[in-house]
Amino acid sequence: MIPLVNTVAGFAGGEAGGRGVRLDSLTSLRFFAAAAVALMHASGLYDVPILNLGFIGVSFFFVLSGFVLTWAGAADDGPGTFLRNRIAKLFPLSAATLAVAALIPVARNSSGASFLHSLLLLQAWWPSSAPSFNPVAWSLSAEAFFYLLLPPLLARMRRFNSRELLGTIVFLSLLQPAVGTAFQFILGTEINAWAAQFFTYNFPPYRLPEFVIGVALALLLKSGYVPAHRIQLLVAGLATAGLMLTVLAANVYVGLWWVCQSLMLPAIVALIWSAARRELSGTSRLLTSPPLVRLGELSFAFYMVHYLVLGTVGLLVGRGAQGLPWPLALPALICAAGIAWLAHRYIEEPCERALRDNPPRLAEPTAEPQRNGRAAARRRTRS
Template sequence: MTSIPAPGRDRLPSLTGLRFWAALLVVLYHLSRQVGTVPVVSEAVWYGRSGVTFFFVLSGLVLAWTYDGAHVPAKLFLWRRFARIWPLLAASTALSVAVWAVMDRAVSLKAVAATLLLVHAWFPEPVMFTGGNPAAWSLTDEAFFYLVFPALLALLAGRRARTWVWTALAVTCATLVLWPALSGLQPTTRSWALDYLPLTRSLQFVLGVVAGLALRRGWRPPVSLPVAAGLVIAWHLALIPWHHAVPDALWYSPYTASQWLSAPIFAALICAAARVDLDGRRSGLGGPWMIRLGHWSFAWYLIHEIVIRAAVFHWGKPAPGGATLLFWAGVLLASLAAAGAAYQWVEHPAERRLRRIGPAAGRPRHPQPPSPVRTH
């Protein structure tokens, strides 16, 4: 048996560095849509909400890599995840509500409560996504993933490699089927079902889980990190002509496709980055500053839209051109600095305190290396 994983992070440092770039993609997406566009950059990140898909896949992979064979009790696992995400969720929601109040915008207490209880993405009403912290909807999905993960790991961990392959193919095909199958729904309901609902988004998490199990048991992806990164870039560039040809309001527009169809590409990128670390090579993603920025990425994700909202309210939207670029730079720096402070003084210390008062980890066991992948 392996020992219970320690709270330490960065066993695969390149994945920590990748978190920063995925968060940056989301931040640039919101800047483009809520502040104003910057030539070339805005077109490339117009569907940068796909960065959330990256995080869903990454979450499944890292959890499977960390907990496969560790025999961690579900109660301990869930407490660790609560300690990881809830303190900063509560702090950022309070900040968000304060900014709404300064803007003299009505705040739904029901929506705030749903946000803090991590259930608001289960409701199709748009007010649920603006009453608390709008960016926090994805944490409802993550909370659902955490709840099902122990059972999912028990179901998949002891299987042969072909089971993982078939599972990956099944969730990918389910994505391709659900997208047009739900096209007949009313647009608001369709958007909720495809873009927010934890049940549908869990397909991306499951893809990450099977990839993490395969990596843990010795499988290595056939594509290199530069090739995988090139595929991600090419995918987002391919969305540009698609965007010009099809309005976002239509079901076959790139808005939902950018989030749903990108999961296998992001899985390839994450696995390729992990392979670099496992092979003992350097990727440029695992340096001290990249790891630091990766640690800040969760806070950045939760805080950046609040900073954008406050800045636009105070100064108004900038004029096109250099003023927009300067506004972007100010928001990027201010929100990233706020994220660093939030990580240092809220997220990290609160997580450590909650871990100390939570369920005991028990006596560590002597670790054994993971079994190799069984191919038949």
């Protein structure tokens, strides 16, 4: 890999507390993660190898979220401003899709209590609420929990040196499968299988290590850390082995989701780190192309609406959201992409602008600096 000590320090202010520029390559990768989740849901009737691993896209989102928020310095303006801005990002689409799901019942367990939990972004804390209404929205509940912890977490982790940050990543990468094994051993009977799945998939504290790994990874990159060659080889080997074992485990029994999540963590870490370093060094081309970046910007809206579209089509033909035949599933996903564009443009973006903490600024002397200032602000704050 290309040494990036000076390059990274220049972008990030030379220290873990600085703000970094927006990394378009990571925005593009969000599209592929959202597409993986959507294809898994669309192909649920067939249990297609590789596509049935789409749930790993959620692990990618959690690691990426911790990385991007830390890299962008999103919490640097104080906990109040940070939480307000994150709610401005999540809540409008969450509330809009919840309203649609209340009118078009695509999921089971959609009770009044589950509606309240979903509205308050608390559904991932209750087994019956996590899959209710818009089932994919449970991940927003986990994200909201992570956001509450990020300011104090950063206050502590910014004092870590490179060795301690590396140790954090290794420890948490081992902790999650250890906890998953314990949950499965204690709860993994037929009677408690639903509880085992909840606690090793939806439960926010169980998913917290993925987010914290992203935080530690961003702090390492901001510090100008360059891994030794032997560490690069070790991570590459672990990522390759994890990918191969994940594919094997999924083909043997797709219910080993908690094993697959853990096995794929090295690959997720390597992918995010490599994409960020390549862009900072100026060697990234494909992932920074405007069409892919634009798809990445639409990925949150697509993630939030795709299950509702699949479920609506399923209701019309007497099938479930994950039980559509391919001739209907693929057009439904294309329709979901169009609806996602509308939701992004007319709900997500305008509501976020209205709700964000944007104090009034002095008038700029000319129009051009004003446009540049707004662009710079967007690059600092968007994630």
